[in-house]
Amino acid sequence: xxxxxxxxxxxxxxxxxxLALSGENISLxxxxxxxxxNRLGTNLIAKDFDELYSxxxxxxxxxxxxGPEAPLSEGIVDFLxxxxxxxxxxxxxxxxxxxxxxxxxxFAIKYKIPTAKYLQSTDKQKLKDFANTLQTPIVIxxxxxxxxxxxxxxxxxxxxxxxxxxxxxxGEAGSxxxxxxxxxxxxxxxxxxxxxxxxxxxxxxQDHKRLLDGDNGPNTGGMGAYTPxxxxxxxxxxxxxxxxxxxxxRGCESENHPFCGVLFAGIMVVEGEPILLEFxxxxxxxECEVLLPTLKTPLLQILDSCVEGRLKDLKYEVxxxxxxxxxxxxxxxxxSSSPKALIRLKEFxxxxxxxxxxxxxxxxxxxxxxxxRVCVCVGRGESLRQARENAYKICxxxxxxxxxxxxxxxxxxx
Ligand code: AMP
Ligand code: GLY
Numbered sequence: 001x002x003x004x005x006x007x008x009x010x011x012x013x014x015x016x017x018x019l020a021l022s023g024e025n026i027s028l029x030x031x032x033x034x035x036x037x038n039r040l041g042t043n044l045i046a047k048d049f050d051e052l053y054s055x056x057x058x059x060x061x062x063x064x065x066x067g068p069e070a071p072l073s074e075g076i077v078d079f080l081x082x083x084x085x086x087x088x089x090x091x092x093x094x095x096x097x098x099x100x101x102x103x104x105x106x107f108a109i110k111y112k113i114p115t116a117k118y119l120q121s122t123d124k125q126k127l128k129d130f131a132n133t134l135q136t137p138i139v140i141x142x143x144x145x146x147x148x149x150x151x152x153x154x155x156x157x158x159x160x161x162x163x164x165x166x167x168x169x170x171g172e173a174g175s176x177x178x179x180x181x182x183x184x185x186x187x188x189x190x191x192x193x194x195x196x197x198x199x200x201x202x203x204x205x206q207d208h209k210r211l212l213d214g215d216n217g218p219n220t221g222g223m224g225a226y227t228p229x230x231x232x233x234x235x236x237x238x239x240x241x242x243x244x245x246x247x248x249x250r251g252c253e254s255e256n257h258p259f260c261g262v263l264f265a266g267i268m269v270v271e272g273e274p275i276l277l278e279f280x281x282x283x284x285x286x287e288c289e290v291l292l293p294t295l296k297t298p299l300l301q302i303l304d305s306c307v308e309g310r311l312k313d314l315k316y317e318v319x320x321x322x323x324x325x326x327x328x329x330x331x332x333x334x335x336s337s338s339p340k341a342l343i344r345l346k347e348f349x350x351x352x353x354x355x356x357x358x359x360x361x362x363x364x365x366x367x368x369x370x371x372x373r374v375c376v377c378v379g380r381g382e383s384l385r386q387a388r389e390n391a392y393k394i395c396x397x398x399x400x401x402x403x404x405x406x407x408x409x410x411x412x413x414x
Pocket of ligand 2: 207221222280283284285286287
């Protein structure tokens with residue numbers, strides 16, 4: 001049977017989902033997609049969910065996979081499911097685990113998930129009073145989605161008070177604020193693919209959020225990732241499953257919005273114990289780019305099992321190998337948009353890995369970097385070192401004006 005699958009989103013994550021789903025008897029569609037996803041399938045143009053639904057019907061699309069958080073929090077899953085379409089992704093209510101940090105923190109307490117001590121409030125004075133009780137540094141977070149810009153680590157009390165005042169600049173997203181205790185440890189990204197009741201856990205990954213080598217410079221969407229990480233052994237992964245993922249799924253069931261989709265736990269490991277920093281309700285980007293190539297079970301089988309609530313019966317396996325991805329970003333990322341730049345690609349041995357394209361446009365058969373994160377060079381290997389070497393060999397085959405990337409992805413493990 002020919003399958004018709006739509007991937008919603010336009011980044012490297014969605015390109016990778018496309019790569020992992022490509023195959024015989026599969027037609028792929030992207031909404032809106034990017035300048036390279038149309039090499040894997042068809043990019044769709046629609047002005048709203050209604051128009052998208054019409055296209056879904058006319059192409060006979062039988063599965064929709066949602067990449068980014070914005071359409072999830074806008075309720076795309078509810079909208080399409082109500083019209084009889086199968087969708088891999090959480091409902092709008094379940095998506096609040098990401099779209100409201102205040103909701104997520106209260107949820108963690110209610111379902112006994114370990115998380116940093118906090119206060120969420122709209123009252124600035126109360127927030128400042130609470131900040132006064134914490135040791136520095138102090139973490140200040142806007143409640144709503146701020147494209148990764150809503151978290152401030154204040155070095156001292158004065159900065160903390162200022163940050164509480166300044167959360168207003170995020171508008172509605174910053175009207176409620178979370179002040180929380182700073183956790184000192186190392187971060188892991190852990191992904192559970194969920195069918196509402198059961199889940200399979202992917203190997204742990206590590207992101208690199210800062211722009212510059214050695215974890216310096218401003219925060220970004222992520223400059224590179226690798227998996228599996230030796231910083232998470234079986235015992236720690238089991239703790240994360242038992243203390244964080246399982247109670248979250250039970251919690252979502254109790255709240256009457258069972259979680260189907262990717263539950264992404266951002267974890268801080270402090271003295272060997274996993275503590276939840278945040279939930280996201282989607283794949284991480286660039287984590288997705290390195291995780292999907294390590295699956296042995298075909299991704300489509302997993303997604304179908306999730307959507308149909310039969311994950312329990314799935315035989316799920318991952319390959320015994322490593323993947324490491326290096327993000328190539330445009331000149332002014334993450335500060336401002338960059339001028340378009342022609343991408344020159346040299347051929348490389350495909351056994352090294354591949355390139356996942358993100359911020360690219362196509363013009364007359366050529367790809368142009370169109371700003372932000374342009375692509376991710378994913379190396380694979382039998383060891384992390386090998387995967388890293390391969391990833392950097394691929395980086396050397398890409399060239400565009402102003403290209404910048406970190407040279408130390410994987411440094412915490414190597
Ligand atoms: P979040 O969006 O909540 O994950 O925050 C973005 C980043 O801020 C995280 O990936 C951490 O690097 C950092 N962060 C958030 N909360 C804390 C915390 N309580 N302690 C230390 N770092 C934090
Ligand atoms: N790489 C982290 C994220 O996608 O939020």
